[in-house]
Amino acid sequence: MELPKDAVLVDTRPRPAYEAGHLPGARHLDLSAPRFRLREESELRALEEALTELFRSLGLRSPVVLYDEGLTSRLCRTAFFLGLGGLEVRLWTEGWEGLATERETPKPEPSDTLAHLQRDWLLTADEAARHPLLLDVRSPEEHKGLVHPPCCPRGGRIPGSRNAPLELFFEPEGLLARLGLEPGQEVGVYCHSGARSAVAFFVLRSLGVRARNYLGSMHEWLQEGLPTEP
Numbered sequence: 001m002e003l004p005k006d007a008v009l010v011d012t013r014p015r016p017a018y019e020a021g022h023l024p025g026a027r028h029l030d031l032s033a034p035r036f037r038l039r040e041e042s043e044l045r046a047l048e049e050a051l052t053e054l055f056r057s058l059g060l061r062s063p064v065v066l067y068d069e070g071l072t073s074r075l076c077r078t079a080f081f082l083g084l085g086g087l088e089v090r091l092w093t094e095g096w097e098g099l100a101t102e103r104e105t106p107k108p109e110p111s112d113t114l115a116h117l118q119r120d121w122l123l124t125a126d127e128a129a130r131h132p133l134l135l136d137v138r139s140p141e142e143h144k145g146l147v148h149p150p151c152c153p154r155g156g157r158i159p160g161s162r163n164a165p166l167e168l169f170f171e172p173e174g175l176l177a178r179l180g181l182e183p184g185q186e187v188g189v190y191c192h193s194g195a196r197s198a199v200a201f202f203v204l205r206s207l208g209v210r211a212r213n214y215l216g217s218m219h220e221w222l223q224e225g226l227p228t229e230p
Contacts, residue, residue, distance in 0.1 A: 001092050003065060010066045012078045023067070024102040027058050031081045032074040032195055038216055039124050039224070044117060051085035051115035059108030062088035067096050071170070076198035080213060084122060085115035091202060121201075123188045123214040125224055131188040131212075134161040135179070137169070137200045138191050138218075145230055149192060151219065156228030158190065158221060166196045169203040176207055183208030190214035190221075 009026035011018045018028045037043055054060070064087050068075035071093045083089040128134060136157050141147045143163040145155035157163075164179055181187060187209055189197040194215035204211035222228070 001065075001090075001095060003092075004063045004090070007063050007065045007090075008060055010060075010064055010078070010082075012066055012068045012072075012075045017069075019103060019105075021100045022102055023096060023100050025106050026067075026102070027060075027106065027108060029058065029078055030074060031078040035193060035216070035219060037220060037223075038122070039126060044124075048085065048115050048117050051081065051117075052113070055082075055085065055087070055113040055115055056110050059111045060087060061111050061113045063090060064088065065090045065092050067092040070094065071199060073195035073199055076202050077193075077195040080121070080194070080198040080201060080215070084118055084215075086118055087113070120210070121212060123190070123212045125214070125216055125221060125226060127212075128158060128188055128190060128214040128221075129226065133186070134158060134188040134190065134214075135164040135200065136161040136191070137164055137166045137189055137196050139165055142192070145228070149219075152192075152222050154222065154228070156218075156222075156230065158218075159227060159229045161190070161229075164200070166191070166199060169200045172203055172207060175203070176209065181209055184210065186210040186212065188212050188214055190217040193217055193219050 009023050010029050011022045011026040012030050064082055066079045079089045136143050140163055143157050148155035189200045191197040194217045197213050201211045201213040
């Protein structure tokens with residue numbers, strides 16, 4: 001991969017892996033865990049303000065190149081937050097390992113970057129409920145409500161959603177035909193916490209599909225007491 005000029009590097013791997021050796025100048029950032037309620041405009045504005053603070057404290061500006069141990073949900077969820085805030089993001093999924101020679105943690109200069117939410121990237125719960133084409137990228141067992149994480153009170157799926165397990169997205173050739181999608185079409189994606197669906201989001205976007213990620217996904221959906229199938 002040829003790095004864009006003046007790109008900011010972000011390493012999303014676990015902290016010990018980062019400290020053992022990372023690309024020179026790379027910041028460490030993992031946004032795979034934070035969960036926000038995002039239904040009201042005030043909550044969206046609060047997220048925008050939090051992203052502005054993050055961008056400024058880490059000296060983030062466009063373009064940002066993120067890398068991990070391949071195309072991971074940790075990488076994609078972190079990149080989704082940065083792109084949602086308006087940064088130009090690129091994923092570097094292979095070929096960087098031999099260059100990861102630095103061990104010191106850089107002290108970047110603060111930036112003056114302002115976050116501006118890219119609303120065409122995001123689905124709220126209410127938008128997901130109305131979306132005509134919503135893909136659930138969890139496993140078939142999760143989609144059928146047979147299993148669920150311990151943090152959720154029950155299993156189930158968003159009514160009307162179709163199952164498209166994440167494994168499908170690691171073979172992008174012929175993916176759109178398998179899913180019955182076309183470039184330019186809009187589709188919503190979700191999973192349990194918006195991480196696996198972030199992988200699907202970036203793959204679909206790379207294929208020309210106008211994907212939107214329901215970041216709250218089933219964790220938020222169930223906490224809000226919204227209806228499920230089956």
